[in-house]
Amino acid sequence: MTAPTGLQALPPWCARLCLGVERFLSEQAPAALDRGHLLVAVSAGADSTALARILAALAPRLGVVPVAVHLNHSLRPESPDDDAFCRALARELGMDYRAASRNVRDLAVSQGLGLEDAGRTARYDFFEESLARTGACVVALAHHLDDLAEDQLLRLTRGAGWPALGGMPAWDPARRVLRPLLLTPKAHLRRFLEETGSPWREDPSNADPAFTRNRIRHEVLPLLARENPDYLGRAAELWRQARQDEAHWGRLTAMALAEAARPSAPAASSHAAAPSPAQAERASPCGARHASPLEDAIPGETGFAGPRPADAPDAIGFLPARVLGGATQALRLRLYKRAVESLGPGQPLGAALRRLDEAWLARATGKRIQFPGGKEARVERSGVRFCPAQTRTDVDTSGDQR
Incomplete structure (x- = not known):
């Protein structure tokens, strides 16, 4: 009974x-x-x-x-x-x-x-x-909230970026976890x-x-x-702020990836500027929503965080100059991270993402940056290409290949 x-x-x-x-x-x-x-x-x-x-x-x-x-x-x-x-x-x-x-x-x-x-x-x-x-x-x-506070500290000690530092999501649609x-x-x-x-x-x-x-x-x-006797309350506020920023970066990342997937006009310059992030945000429907990151309660996140948009391509092989040229550094780093992750397992480190951005800004054509999981990014004149790392003898295991 x-x-x-x-x-x-x-x-x-x-x-x-x-x-x-x-x-x-x-x-x-x-x-x-x-x-x-x-x-x-x-x-x-x-x-x-x-x-x-x-x-x-x-x-x-x-x-x-x-x-x-x-x-x-x-x-x-x-x-x-x-x-x-x-x-x-x-x-x-x-x-x-x-x-x-x-x-x-x-x-x-x-x-x-x-x-x-x-x-x-x-x-x-x-x-x-x-x-x-x-x-x-x-x-x-x-x-519960105590678990969330623990999770935030674990992410901090393991090198998570923002907004992953806010902690585990309440709703993970990919795994259908609530x-x-x-x-x-x-x-x-x-x-x-x-x-x-x-x-x-x-x-x-x-x-x-x-x-x-x-x-x-x-x-x-x-x-x-x-x-701070209200430390758990501060953890909850950090979580809410992270969810807001996650949605913001999700919109901008999705728009940039959609632009990257669009074929270039034949006469367009490879270095044409994309809309600025502010312009992109104004153009984004205010109700747009994207999936939460595929994170567990104890993540291995070590780079710059942000949700993987539901409409992002399965594999991102190339980010063109017209997209990178109009993006802020914060958006470029998230685009690099998304591209590396789209190639398979292996979390990209924030330091390697920044080295890649420095190489792109310097237009160091031919520069290669290695990432965990046997992946690499290569700077080209028209953008940055992402692919499985080639077998070479001149790989610098610190993260760069020159």
Whole structure:
């Protein structure tokens, strides 16, 4: 027998928290929940337990049917108990339940990954399989505001550029991942569980200092919170500013890439200036929207960030002078980054992007800049060409080829 799960069954403070989550979803992902089933990733921990209960209460208002999904990582002897807890939670909330097991330790060894990376790979593969099998529209994850603050610091230490420094997106359409609690503090989720009398299970690995994220969580964030008790509020503001700038750069990048893909007029000069960024922005429809970056909660982003426009070509082999000539340095760097990334795996470093820009401004025809993943950019008279690196004996492994 299932317990009442609607807003009317909740204490007033908890019902208001749910309504705040609903407002956040309507702002950040209005089209994400437009049909059918919604997968809810549950681990038995406090965060995902709160997420499942909040979405169960909101389901009638959102017009979705939540389905609980759980992946056993096979890392701890108590993992079967987590599975049993999640199954019971789903039964209580009237949700269908799907579970699977993966040997994450074996995956880490076979693919040469750390346990965190292997676990993340296994989870997202499981989510993708579950979406396909259920026909669900999206999978909801329990990342909250404290996770976002940690993510921002991790990105800073790993060299992310702007606006990737703002942290993980609330809605990732490429992977169909939704984070309804992203601006909700963890303390509010704990209060929600306590006021509703909801149990959860603790994962001891969350306190293990061997993991970078745990060191950020337990050592760095408390120091920052002592300096500014509203540090989490500042993290939320940084995230909102990043989303605004992401949309801005997405529009300009999409327009520049569309211009780059347009055939040149026969009589046009190869160095003709493109519209300035200000002109391009004035010409852009104010309602234009583009996809969010394909980022995970712990990214490897190390260059200049910005969303990959949905209408960008699959591979960007050439950026003509008529586009680069009318772009600011900030836009040129993002165009280089997008072109390098379009050729396959391997994150471009910001320093290499700047070296490429210096070579372009100097019109150093023939100059080659190497990028991770066996890719290179070559300065030509008519623009910059991007392609897999050629096998040569005069490659400078510091990043330049002369």
